[in-house]
Amino acid sequence: MKAFRVFYSTAGRSTRAIVLSESDSTLEKSLxxxxxxxxxxxxYxxxxxxxxxxxxxxxxKELSVGELFKLLGKEY
Known part of the structure; x- marks a missing residue:
């Protein structure tokens, strides 16, 4: 599991988030x-x-509930 600080754009806004992902290649899906x-x-x-x-x-506090459970090795 890796953590990334991601700056991204969607339709109408730009923002940032900390995202947990298995690898760089699955970052978009995790986001x-x-x-x-x-x-x-x-x-967009x-x-x-x-x-x-x-x-x-x-x-x-930056993690979603799903990310926290994934980090702890629990099923969500």
Whole structure:
């Protein structure tokens, strides 16, 4: 499991989030699960910048419930 600080755009807004993902290649899918406005393959949805973070520096309040359970190895 890896943590990424992601800056991204959707239709009408630009924002950032911390996203947990298995790898760089599944980052867009993980982001779409966290933000329903982000749609994989949509021309308005795109990641503009990303940076990998150490898991130990990710604040728990930044994680969704699903991400927290995944990090703890529990089923959600």
């Amino acid at each position: 779409s699960l966290k933000d329903p406005d982000y749609r994989v393959g949509d021309s 949805s795109r990641i503009t910048n990303k940076r990998e973070l150490p898991l130990s520096s990710v604040p728990v």
